[in-house]
Amino acid sequence: MEKFKVIDAKxxxxxxxxxxxxxxxxxxxxxxxxxxxxxxxxxIYALCWRMLADKDSAxxxxxxxxxxxxxxxxxxxxxxxxATWLHSVATNTVLGHLRKQKNWLQRIFSIEDQTMVEASVxxxxxxxxxxxxxxxQQLPERARLVFVLFAVEGYRHEEIAKMLxxxxxxxxxxxxxxxxxxxxxxxxxxx
Amino acid sequence: xxxxxxxxSLQEQTVQLNKELAPKRDLWLGIEKxxxxxxxxxxxxxxxxxxxxxxxxxxxAVLLSWFSFSPQNELKxxxxxxxxxxxxxxxxxxxxxxTSFGQxxxxxxxxxxxxxxxxxxxxxxxxxxxxxNDPNNSELLNLLHWTQQQEIDLLKQxxxxxxxxx
Numbered sequence: 001m002e003k004f005k006v007i008d009a010k011x012x013x014x015x016x017x018x019x020x021x022x023x024x025x026x027x028x029x030x031x032x033x034x035x036x037x038x039x040x041x042x043x044i045y046a047l048c049w050r051m052l053a054d055k056d057s058a059x060x061x062x063x064x065x066x067x068x069x070x071x072x073x074x075x076x077x078x079x080x081x082x083a084t085w086l087h088s089v090a091t092n093t094v095l096g097h098l099r100k101q102k103n104w105l106q107r108i109f110s111i112e113d114q115t116m117v118e119a120s121v122x123x124x125x126x127x128x129x130x131x132x133x134x135x136x137q138q139l140p141e142r143a144r145l146v147f148v149l150f151a152v153e154g155y156r157h158e159e160i161a162k163m164l165x166x167x168x169x170x171x172x173x174x175x176x177x178x179x180x181x182x183x184x185x186x187x188x189x190x191x
Numbered sequence: 192x193x194x195x196x197x198x199x200s201l202q203e204q205t206v207q208l209n210k211e212l213a214p215k216r217d218l219w220l221g222i223e224k225x226x227x228x229x230x231x232x233x234x235x236x237x238x239x240x241x242x243x244x245x246x247x248x249x250x251x252a253v254l255l256s257w258f259s260f261s262p263q264n265e266l267k268x269x270x271x272x273x274x275x276x277x278x279x280x281x282x283x284x285x286x287x288x289x290t291s292f293g294q295x296x297x298x299x300x301x302x303x304x305x306x307x308x309x310x311x312x313x314x315x316x317x318x319x320x321x322x323x324n325d326p327n328n329s330e331l332l333n334l335l336h337w338t339q340q341q342e343i344d345l346l347k348q349x350x351x352x353x354x355x356x357x
Contacts, residue, residue: 042211042213043211046212055214058214067229070222071229129212130204130207132205151205183196186200187194187195
């Protein structure tokens with residue numbers, strides 16, 4: 001029981017500290033904002049990298065997320081956890097980036113027909129990555145986005161469908177597809 | 192043929208994914224540069240501007256159809272009625288509010304705010320006209336009171352200190 005009390009106190013302190021940083025950042029304090037960045041940027045970068053499957057784009061978009069955060073931080077009213085709110089800002093920024101990136105070639109040749117990409121994906125910091133991460137990066141874009149948002153980030157299919165402008169059923173089927181591809185790919189790896 | 196790994200195994204691996212990854216380069220430097228030229232958005236007040244505009248539009252639409260389809264198009268002039276008193280009372284309140292904020296020039300407000308005020312004002316005028324046709328209509332009197340109150344509230348909201356920097 002003692003152990004749980006210590007953890008709770010630590011969490012409470014962290015939450016208080018974060019609230020203080022948010023309040024200061026809202027007043028334009030860049031040092032406080034930097035501390036918020038230090039706390040959250042690795043998680044946001046992981047989200048960007050998993051959704052975008054590209055190290056350079058992930059770094060650029062991660063920066064964009066924090067610039068957007070600076071602009072919009074006054075909109076955070078504490079109705080949800082800051083991390084949850086920041087993740088929604090990040091997810092929207094990534095999806096906006098993807099929409100902008102779609103060039104005419106991708107519009108003509110549907111990316112839905114792509115199979116698992118053969119080329120190796122450039123990984124960020126190898127220490128934190130698993131084989132599954134590598135396989136997720138090789139998924140077709142929609143299947144990857146749905147898998148990351150549902151299985152890794154914990155969004156519901158209804159939310160994902162809205163974000164990706166697709167039917168709920170499509171989100172579920174893309175998730176099923178992603179799982180099948182990942183299971184096949186991971187099995188090959190083992191064999 | 193390889194045997195597929197189980198769904199459970201995939202789920203376990205997913206749960207174990209590292210939630211945090213470190214970028215190779217220092218991203219803060221670029222962010223810091225961008226912040227130097229990026230302004231923070233002001234606190235978005237939970238104003239009633241949008242619902243008011245929506246309601247004012249509905250009022251205007253209802254009144255437009257009222258005028259279009261009403262069999263009585265000749266307005267009866269009844270100067271000594273409740274609507275007139277309400278209107279006079281409203282004008283006095285409005286003057287008082289504007290005086291308390293130092294007689295600000297409404298034309299200096301941002302365009303969207305001017306539009307909201309204009310919509311409310313148009314709705315109020317339309318209701319007033321309708322009341323001349325039917326001076327004892329309690330629904331119209333209530334609508335007039337509501338619209339007048341919204342206009343006063345909006346003026347108070349716009350010129351209270353937190354908005355004065357606009």
